[in-house]
Amino acid sequence: MTQVLGIDIGGSGIKGAPVDIETGQLLAERLRLITPDPSTPKACADCIAEIAKHFHWDARIGCGYPGVVKNGVTLTAANVDEGWINLDAKTLIEHATQCKTSIVNDADAAGLAEIRFGAGREVKGLVMMITLGTGIGTALFVDGKLVPNTELGHLEVRGKDAELRASDRARVKKDLSWKDWAKRLDEYLVVVERLFWPDLIIVGGGASKNHEKFIPFLSIRTPIVPAQMFNDAGIVGAALAGMELAVDYPK
Numbered sequence: 001m002t003q004v005l006g007i008d009i010g011g012s013g014i015k016g017a018p019v020d021i022e023t024g025q026l027l028a029e030r031l032r033l034i035t036p037d038p039s040t041p042k043a044c045a046d047c048i049a050e051i052a053k054h055f056h057w058d059a060r061i062g063c064g065y066p067g068v069v070k071n072g073v074t075l076t077a078a079n080v081d082e083g084w085i086n087l088d089a090k091t092l093i094e095h096a097t098q099c100k101t102s103i104v105n106d107a108d109a110a111g112l113a114e115i116r117f118g119a120g121r122e123v124k125g126l127v128m129m130i131t132l133g134t135g136i137g138t139a140l141f142v143d144g145k146l147v148p149n150t151e152l153g154h155l156e157v158r159g160k161d162a163e164l165r166a167s168d169r170a171r172v173k174k175d176l177s178w179k180d181w182a183k184r185l186d187e188y189l190v191v192v193e194r195l196f197w198p199d200l201i202i203v204g205g206g207a208s209k210n211h212e213k214f215i216p217f218l219s220i221r222t223p224i225v226p227a228q229m230f231n232d233a234g235i236v237g238a239a240l241a242g243m244e245l246a247v248d249y250p251k
């Protein structure tokens with residue numbers, strides 16, 4: 001059994017649990033810490049070290065981060081402190097935890113988990129995972145192979161960044177009914193559909209546990225299904241990516 005500590009760094013919580021990456025099972029109850037405010041790299045790395053300590057961890061760690069990541073360097077920071085921009089996050093976390101670490105985009109991680117163990121298992125063609133949480137994250141798979149760092153949550157809809165109108169955070173902040181929020185989400189999905197013509201859309205993230213409250217209101221023709229691993233996809237996928245996506249892109 002190969003075990004990796006999966007960590008999901010989010011705008012509101014930092015969650016982690018040891019994962020058996022051969023089965024996608026969490027091996028212990030996950031630990032969730034509130035994301036520090038401000039969410040500076042140092043403060044978040046300390047949280048990750050606390051999670052590692054909680055699980056007496058001394059093996060490999062895989063992290064999902066809510067922004068673009070290449071070669072262990074975090075390049076954007078839409079919903080976390082700007083100190084993450086152009087930061088060697090891999091080295092920072094390795095120093096804080098003393099564990100070999102990999103870091104990838106959070107939606108890519110969640111998508112990887114769904115493709116391997118969840119709603120995208122053995123699905124051919126173009127599968128898009130869309131996470132609806134603090135932001136909107138996307139992961140694109142072609143015949144099961146990831147196209148990393150797609151940032152389609154930032155497509156423009158009605159002249160605005162889509163995630164500001166249609167993320168789960170926007171629903172809560174603007175106190176929208178599920179139906180009203182579904183209309184906004186639908187407008188976004190129509191744009192995605194027109195540009196990418198996916199074969200399957202998997203919705204994950206915080207909102208996906210209430211999928212029956214909004215999926216029925218969507219008008220798109222692409223089949224759309226909820227993530228099967230719900231919120232665990234982020235942790236499981238981060239662990240998987242820790243083993244599998246530890247690749248270097250050209251600099």
Ligand code: BGC
Pocket residue numbers: 065066067068076078079105106107108131134135136137138151153163
């Ligand atoms: C970021 C993405 C991230 C998504 C979900 C967006 O604001 O730009 O990289 O995947 O939020 O966390």
